[in-house]
Amino acid sequence: MAMTARQRAKVSLYIQAGIFIVAIAALILATDWKTVGNSVFNFGKIGPMFPGIIVVGLKNTLIYTALAFVVGLSGGLLLALMKLSTFPVYRWIATGYIEFFRGVPALLVFIAFGYGVPLAFGVSWDVNVVVMVSLGMVASAYIAETLRAGLQAVPKGQMEAARSLGMPMWRAMVTIVIPQAFRIVLPPLTNEVILLTKDSSLIYVLGLTASQYELTKFGRDGISSLGAGLTPLLVAGAFYLVITIPLSLLARKFESRSARTKR
Numbered sequence: 001m002a003m004t005a006r007q008r009a010k011v012s013l014y015i016q017a018g019i020f021i022v023a024i025a026a027l028i029l030a031t032d033w034k035t036v037g038n039s040v041f042n043f044g045k046i047g048p049m050f051p052g053i054i055v056v057g058l059k060n061t062l063i064y065t066a067l068a069f070v071v072g073l074s075g076g077l078l079l080a081l082m083k084l085s086t087f088p089v090y091r092w093i094a095t096g097y098i099e100f101f102r103g104v105p106a107l108l109v110f111i112a113f114g115y116g117v118p119l120a121f122g123v124s125w126d127v128n129v130v131v132m133v134s135l136g137m138v139a140s141a142y143i144a145e146t147l148r149a150g151l152q153a154v155p156k157g158q159m160e161a162a163r164s165l166g167m168p169m170w171r172a173m174v175t176i177v178i179p180q181a182f183r184i185v186l187p188p189l190t191n192e193v194i195l196l197t198k199d200s201s202l203i204y205v206l207g208l209t210a211s212q213y214e215l216t217k218f219g220r221d222g223i224s225s226l227g228a229g230l231t232p233l234l235v236a237g238a239f240y241l242v243i244t245i246p247l248s249l250l251a252r253k254f255e256s257r258s259a260r261t262k263r
Helices: 005-030 033-039 052-083 088-103 106-121 127-153 156-164 169-184 186-206 215-225 231-262
Strands: none
Touching (some): 052 088, 052 127, 088 127, 106 127, 106 186, 127 169, 156 169, 169 186, 186 215, 186 231, 215 231
């Protein structure tokens, strides 16, 4: 007797669940838990990481992320407007910038602004400035595309209505179009903050002083100095989650609100 579609789906679900359980059991049996305990969950030796990882590492990670986001948001808005401009030269410049910084690894941008620019121009930059400029320029390339999509999603009738009331184009953009575009792109902008939080760890290539350490640097130094295996990195990762999980929840809330608005 042939099975119905519902029965086949049920059998398929049981098979998938069985494969999943067998794979998990095999992974548990194959793991050397003693080594894992000494190398990954050795929390008894990480005391010296505190309170520095919080008052310095966590604080600097938040500062670096905030600085980069401010620059990225400002630059991204400018680039988005340039890309939507009717003047071809603005569109070419914006397109070239976006394609370049989206195609080049952020690590290379850090090295270029941390070592290349000071060498070429004989200047000495504070690490906050290097992070703000390098990470902010990379972020602006991604944010520009997000904002461009948001600006294009605003109905053209909004601009036409404003102009018909005698409002200048710049004022209509600032007071009507751009605020609506920001409401549309709030979820992807929140995700961009999460990416910036993680990318701030690339600052390690600049050779930081102790007061400039961020979370990953605390984790890396802890591996060599505490004798606790990879546990310091696990602790650093936990603090990243303290930042990123609330942001992810916020992004979902924005997405839900946006979905309700569209209904």
